[in-house]
Amino acid sequence: MSDKIIVIKNLKKSYKEVNALRGISLEVRRGQIFGLLGPNGAGKTTTIGILLGLLRPDSGSVMLFDQEVFYSNTKQLQKLKEKIGVLLETLGLYEPMTVYEYLMFYARLYGLLESTAKERVCEMVEIFGLSEKKGTPIGKLSKGMKQRVAIARALIHNPKLLILDEPSTSLDPVWQRCLREQLIKAKANGTTIFMCSHNLTEVERICDYVAIMGHGVIKARGELKELLNAFEKQITIEFETVSDLKKAEILLESSNFRVVSKQRNSLVVAGRNLKLHQLLEILYTNGVKVHDTKEHFVTLEDAYWSVVSNE
Amino acid sequence: MNEQIKILLKKELSTLLRNKRIILITMIVLLSVSVVVPTYVFREMVKSTPSDIQSRLIEFSINFYLLVFMIPISLFVAYSAFTDIFYREKLSKTITTLLSAPVTLQEVLLAKALAIIAVAYPFLIISSIIFPIILKVTFPMFSFSMIKIYTILHLVLVLPLFLFGTVLLLGTLTFISKSARLINLIFFFIVMGLMFSVGRLQRFATQNMTSIAWYIAICAVIVTSLGIGIWKHAHPEEVITA
Numbered sequence: 001m002s003d004k005i006i007v008i009k010n011l012k013k014s015y016k017e018v019n020a021l022r023g024i025s026l027e028v029r030r031g032q033i034f035g036l037l038g039p040n041g042a043g044k045t046t047t048i049g050i051l052l053g054l055l056r057p058d059s060g061s062v063m064l065f066d067q068e069v070f071y072s073n074t075k076q077l078q079k080l081k082e083k084i085g086v087l088l089e090t091l092g093l094y095e096p097m098t099v100y101e102y103l104m105f106y107a108r109l110y111g112l113l114e115s116t117a118k119e120r121v122c123e124m125v126e127i128f129g130l131s132e133k134k135g136t137p138i139g140k141l142s143k144g145m146k147q148r149v150a151i152a153r154a155l156i157h158n159p160k161l162l163i164l165d166e167p168s169t170s171l172d173p174v175w176q177r178c179l180r181e182q183l184i185k186a187k188a189n190g191t192t193i194f195m196c197s198h199n200l201t202e203v204e205r206i207c208d209y210v211a212i213m214g215h216g217v218i219k220a221r222g223e224l225k226e227l228l229n230a231f232e233k234q235i236t237i238e239f240e241t242v243s244d245l246k247k248a249e250i251l252l253e254s255s256n257f258r259v260v261s262k263q264r265n266s267l268v269v270a271g272r273n274l275k276l277h278q279l280l281e282i283l284y285t286n287g288v289k290v291h292d293t294k295e296h297f298v299t300l301e302d303a304y305w306s307v308v309s310n311e
Numbered sequence: 312m313n314e315q316i317k318i319l320l321k322k323e324l325s326t327l328l329r330n331k332r333i334i335l336i337t338m339i340v341l342l343s344v345s346v347v348v349p350t351y352v353f354r355e356m357v358k359s360t361p362s363d364i365q366s367r368l369i370e371f372s373i374n375f376y377l378l379v380f381m382i383p384i385s386l387f388v389a390y391s392a393f394t395d396i397f398y399r400e401k402l403s404k405t406i407t408t409l410l411s412a413p414v415t416l417q418e419v420l421l422a423k424a425l426a427i428i429a430v431a432y433p434f435l436i437i438s439s440i441i442f443p444i445i446l447k448v449t450f451p452m453f454s455f456s457m458i459k460i461y462t463i464l465h466l467v468l469v470l471p472l473f474l475f476g477t478v479l480l481l482g483t484l485t486f487i488s489k490s491a492r493l494i495n496l497i498f499f500f501i502v503m504g505l506m507f508s509v510g511r512l513q514r515f516a517t518q519n520m521t522s523i524a525w526y527i528a529i530c531a532v533i534v535t536s537l538g539i540g541i542w543k544h545a546h547p548e549e550v551i552t553a
Contacts, residue, residue, distance in 0.1 A: 055547075078413040079413070081413040090408070092409070105322050106412060109315065
């Protein structure tokens with residue numbers, strides 16, 4: 001079996017006159033946590049719908065576990081789905097059922113034997129703090145608890161691939177942390193994770209690979225570090241005197257550094273792979289006195305904004 | 312029956328039976344109405360009707376019986392089981408989530424229809440037992456052999472048509488695209504039409520047994536072709552609002 005768990009090639013999908021996907025391609029490798037980001041309407045949920053065989057693409061191909069989703073017969077597709085745990089943006093819970101009944105129902109649908117299902121349900125309710133609510137109808141739970149039930153459902157059968165759409169929605173910081181721990185644990189057990197999220201901090205903390213979507217195309221992608229390096233970093237330099245500032249501006253511009261803003265006694269320099277020691281070396285060797293410096297490291301939020309604001 | 316349908320059916324039944332008190336009260340009311348109205352009202356009407364239009368009145372009374380008994384049962388049980396149906400968006404969400412598990416849309420709809428049948432069936436059996444009694448009381452001129460034919464037709468035709476009508480109704484209420492809903496609705500009315508024409512058939516049956524065979528054959532062909540068409544047509548995309 002190949003190392004690639006998900007392979008999407010040139011996927012296109014439109015709804016009447018709206019082009020939801022305009023030819024996206026991506027690959028997710030075994031054991032990777034892949035974060036798909038993008039504003040509302042970027043095409044993330046449509047991508048998940050197609051991945052699961054719920055929506056038909058206009059063109060392109062989707063391979064899961066080396067199997068073409070849209071050329072699989074019903075049995076092959078069912079076998080494929082048994083390996084996948086899913087959390088959709090809309091939870092779709094059966095509200096009259098109790099937490100225990102609901103999780104047992106899904107555990108059995110995913111092919112767990114009755115005894116294994118019972119053990120697994122007990123384990124899940126314990127992990128997600130639902131032990132005391134086991135007998136409560138889902139409709140009577142709070143939003144956060146419903147989200148935890150849905151997460152437990154996705155993990156109930158120890159899936160080989162987890163597809164999560166906004167997993168931390170409605171979770172308080174304690175349960176967000178618990179979710180992260182569970183995802184990292186699942187990864188350590190060999191589960192590949194494909195997640196869409198607006199929670200950039202969460203993505204930054206757990207994802208190995210990130211892609212940013214906008215208007216149905218992938219605008220930026222790469223391993224997290226590599227992706228962040230592709231965006232401009234900024235350094236603010238404060239000077240002791242105005243004459244130092246003027247001299248520094250000329251020196252830096254002549255050395256091909258880009259000064260993006262200037263204040264009374266400070267300059268902001270921007271650029272890819274910008275190194276503070278290089279700037280200081282130029283300034284010190286030319287006798288410019290620097291009062292203070294501040295490096296602004298590129299965060300995922302900066303990268304996201306940069307991509308989204310360029311649309 | 313495959314394992315997935317069994318699991319789905321068990322879940323649908325447990326959801327359905329949560330409303331057992333309401334179901335029971337409704338069924339008692341329906342049974343009472345379906346017994347009282349034909350036996351009292353129609354008997355009186357037949358008495359005062361000229362003999363040439365009596366047979367039409369009998370046919371009408373049988374159809375009325377089916378209308379009073381079948382339609383509310385199917386609608387009510389469907390409502391009790393799938394309250395979500397009347398909130399299409401909510402239904403779409405639960406089915407979408409369900410379809411992300413190893414389950415097909417066909418299995419989901421079949422399990423729902425079977426659950427409805429499982430709950431409604433005991434009442435339908437009761438109706439099949441009281442049906443000949445009502446006929447004999449309402450129309451004393453009927454012989455027992457005629458009543459036997461009526462009852463057999465009731466079981467052979469009405470019940471399967473009721474099952475298929477329920478699946479079509481579910482499709483109509485579940486599907487998103489207008490064309491699929493319209494097709495399901497048209498098919499639903501065709502099946503309901505077949506069901507109500509059982510009354511006419513039952514009248515003919517007393518005169519000509521060959522017509523029954525033809526009628527059953529036509530019903531089987533129509534229902535099978537509609538069934539295959541819908542079964543092939545049902546794709547998850549039909550219930551998903553992306």
